[in-house]
Amino acid sequence: xxxxxxxxxxxxxxxxxxxxxxxxxxxxxxxxxxxxxxxxxxxxxxxxxxxxxxxxxxxxxxxxxxxxxxxxxxxxxxxxxxxxxxxxxxxxxxxxxxxxxxxxxxxxxx
Amino acid sequence: xxxxxxxxxxxxxxxxxxxxxxxxxxxxxxxxxxxxxxxxxxxxxxxxxxxxxxxxxxxxxxxxxxxxxxxxxxxxxxxxxxxxxxxxxxxxxxxxxxxxxxxxxxxxxxx
Numbered sequence: 001x002x003x004x005x006x007x008x009x010x011x012x013x014x015x016x017x018x019x020x021x022x023x024x025x026x027x028x029x030x031x032x033x034x035x036x037x038x039x040x041x042x043x044x045x046x047x048x049x050x051x052x053x054x055x056x057x058x059x060x061x062x063x064x065x066x067x068x069x070x071x072x073x074x075x076x077x078x079x080x081x082x083x084x085x086x087x088x089x090x091x092x093x094x095x096x097x098x099x100x101x102x103x104x105x106x107x108x109x110x
Numbered sequence: 111x112x113x114x115x116x117x118x119x120x121x122x123x124x125x126x127x128x129x130x131x132x133x134x135x136x137x138x139x140x141x142x143x144x145x146x147x148x149x150x151x152x153x154x155x156x157x158x159x160x161x162x163x164x165x166x167x168x169x170x171x172x173x174x175x176x177x178x179x180x181x182x183x184x185x186x187x188x189x190x191x192x193x194x195x196x197x198x199x200x201x202x203x204x205x206x207x208x209x210x211x212x213x214x215x216x217x218x219x220x221x
Binding site for chain 2 (some may be wrong): 004031033035040041042043045048086088096097098099100101102103
């Protein structure tokens with residue numbers, strides 16, 4: 001099946017800093033989503049982005065489908081951005097089921 | 111904004127007991143998923159429904175787990191008997207096709 005690798009596994013930054021999270025995947029995809037898992041465990045949708053670039057406030061994401069990677073950018077980080085960020089993909093051969101990476105744990109210190 | 115509902119939010123049980131989790135998807139979403147997330151890992155699919163039919167249950171431990179979506183709306187996931195290794199977060203998601211939307215999850219602790 002499709003493999004998803006996220007990097008870095010852990011990232012510690014000061015408030016106000018910018019960050020880039022990376023997701024590599026091993027096969028062509030129909031679906032790619034970025035999630036933020038809050039301290040209570042809920043997965044919050046950030047982006048549905050199988051290709052192209054999207055922006056939502058301080059967050060933006062780019063997926064280069066031909067090179068099989070996606071990037072999540074967080075600008076001017078706030079302490080509330082802390083948590084685990086997951087990338088999840090559904091391969092073209094898949095039946096609309098998401099395969100998750102291991103996540104990037106982001107800690108924003110005041 | 112419509113959300114996926116799950117209950118209970120937390121469940122503590124003893125091994126060998128039966129437990130059940132409930133999920134109500136966003137209205138109109140034909141596809142429903144149950145995922146399990148072990149601490150420190152990403153969620154993994156247990157079962158996928160399209161309306162009331164199971165599309166994929168290849169990762170569901172069928173000797174102890176069962177799932178149903180009788181009327182193609184809400185769904186129940188059951189574990190009987192529970193084992194220590196079942197301690198995890200159980201997440202339900204629904205989709206109209208494309209984006210999947212997740213509920214708040216049920217955190218299970220088996221003692």
